[in-house]
Amino acid sequence: MTATDRPLTTLPLGPLHVALEEPMYFRIQVDGETVAGVEVTAGHAHRGIEYLATKRNLHQNLVLTERVCSLCSNSHPLTYCMALERIAGAPPPPRAEALRAVADEIKRIASHLFNVAILAHLVGFESLFMHVMQTREIMQDVKETIFGNRMDLGANCIGGVRFDLDAEGAAYLGVQLDRVAVDVAQIRELYASDRSIGSRTRGIGILPYGDAVALGVVGPVARASGIPFDVRAKAPYGAYSRLEVPVVSREECDVWARAMVRLDEVRVSIDILRQCLARLPQGSLAVSPLPLVPAGEAVTRSEAPRGELIYYLRTDGSERPERLKWRVPSYMNWAALEVMLKGAAVADIPMIVNSVDPCLSCTER
Amino acid sequence: MPTAASSDHAAVLAEALAAVAxxxxxxxxxxKGVLTAWFTLDHSAHLLAVAALLRGMRARLATITALAPRGAPPGEHLLAYHFDLGGDxxxxxxxxxTGAAIQSLVPLFRNADWNEREIAEMYGIAIEGQPNPRRLFLDESVGDGPLERLIPFSTLANAASTKALWEILLAARAGDQP
Structure with missing residues (x-):
């Protein structure tokens, strides 16, 4: 019952939902048109991939982890390789580290643009949706040209990378980045100033700083609530220890801030890619011969598009891992929806859910 | 190679941990200046004291890993709590x-909720004081600890199935017989 003694209504939302093509069930308590409480229920597509990983050998798991999720498909094998390399004591050569950053930043740009495009779609601003998706398509073409695939890049191998950038490839990437940079500047200005975007996103889906800290949220969700944590800057790995990585954060804590953080991070990614192209080290692409992986354990982290991705690997000297566990950024961010949605209008639910850029594939591994 | 900064962090952390457990x-x-530290508790009873110390140090619980070590007695598990300390x-x-229970960290770290519910259902680990002990991923009809026994995928996914496909395959195979 509410303060006015009106009974709450239960609104079952999902598992299939307008803002998500993946299944998640929200049991929403509604007081009139206002959300009074939310209970998130997962488990509709759990695949048991971590169990499967203990039945595959260390090399097969490189392929397996790339298929945990499509939007951050490069982050998974990258972080897995980092754990293996840590146990084996075989860090990749500097050129491989730089090329890994190239692959990751290309994926980040495409992922962030996809999320802010969906925001425009949910607002009903279809021409902006098409504009952002058209810009993202440049990065999809980049992926296809450099890696041969539009989603799963197959860029990583144990001890290095499986692709190279020659002068022609680097020049091509530089030209495409220039195109994206021009588009993103226009898109950012629209998101910053357009009234229809602002009226549907500002002051909506608030995640206060204190709740963000207590819930341990990560990625753009955390950074839009005033937590300036980015693994690339705070716990640099690979080439990021040699690159300038400014951390984007905002204080508004709302849907709009999360979109602006992503758009500004696209600009940061473009800059990181330009740094990589300008200072691409010479040398080999991978350690050779492949190291033996002894018994050991390692924890490694990377900054996936949605935030901190953490891998724990334990080996016993055999060809199969004793345990391979990963915690994806979305895993930490789901619970924040219970804070963001409370007090929100029912009509804003899709907008708020989309603002955490949730990934079921990652969560229900 | 450890850097001077990470060595300093390690020394401070080691001293603080030794004082409580x-x-x-x-x-x-x-x-690259990033510290990765490991602290193996002598006894699980000291977990809360360590967690309280880390909470006071403004640590963030990144995740919890559970595993059943190969060769360990049935029911024995290793729990690994991963904390971020400003980048370290x-x-x-x-x-x-076997049969022991662990204290919930939810009163100290709200985000322990999903992690604890997952290890409870996947490994059958008992967690005392968990304020929200409902299933996270698995259907209620699936017993605890599916990672430690064979469960058909159709049962785990609560999927309906019939024998129709198998009857077709068996009939086709029978037709191939001379």
Missing amino acids: PGHFRADADG LLTVSVTMT
Whole structure:
């Protein structure tokens, strides 16, 4: 019952939902048109991939982890390789580290643009949706040209990378980045100033700083609530220890801030890619011969598009891992929806859910 | 190679941990100034004291890993709590003997909720004081600890199935017989 003694209504939302093509069930308590409480229920597509990983050998798991999720498909094998390399004591050569950053930043740009495009779609601003998706398509073409695939890049191998950038490839990437940079500047200005975007996103889906800290949220969700944590800057790995990585954060804590953080991070990614192209080290692409992986354990982290991705690997000297566990950024961010949605209008639910850029594939591994 | 900064962090952390709980501390660094530290507790009863210390140090619980070590007695588990400390990473490990329970960290770290519910259902680990002990991923009809026994995927996914496909395959195979 509410303060006015009106009974709450239960609104079952999902598992299939307008803002998500993946299944998640929200049991929403509604007081009139206002959300009074939310209970998130997962488990509709759990695949048991971590169990499967203990039945595959260390090399097969490189392929397996790339298929945990499509939007951050490069982050998974990258972080897995980092754990293996840590146990084996075989860090990749500097050129491989730089090329890994190239692959990751290309994926980040495409992922962030996809999320802010969906925001425009949910607002009903279809021409902006098409504009952002058209810009993202440049990065999809980049992926296809450099890696041969539009989603799963197959860029990583144990001890290095499986692709190279020659002068022609680097020049091509530089030209495409220039195109994206021009588009993103226009898109950012629209998101910053357009009234229809602002009226549907500002002051909506608030995640206060204190709740963000207590819930341990990560990625753009955390950074839009005033937590300036980015693994690339705070716990640099690979080439990021040699690159300038400014951390984007905002204080508004709302849907709009999360979109602006992503758009500004696209600009940061473009800059990181330009740094990589300008200072691409010479040398080999991978350690050779492949190291033996002894018994050991390692924890490694990377900054996936949605935030901190953490891998724990334990080996016993055999060809199969004793345990391979990963915690994806979305895993930490789901619970924040219970804070963001409370007090929100029912009509804003899709907008708020989309603002955490949730990934079921990652969560229900 | 550890850097000077990561060595300093390791020394401070080791001293603070030793003051609240007996255990073994080790640290390694990757040459990029990032500390990766490990603290193996002598006994699970000290977990809450360590968690309270880390909460006071403004640590963030990154995740919890559960595993059943190969060759360990049935029902014995290793729990690894991974904490971020401003970019450094500390893993607090504790061995759970068969039938033992572990205290919930939710009162100290709200985000322990999903992690604890997952290890409870996947490994059948008992967690005392969990304020929200409902299933996270698995259907209620599936018993605890599916990672430790064979469960058909159709049962796990609560999927309906019939014998129709198998009857077709068996009929086709019978037709191939001379």
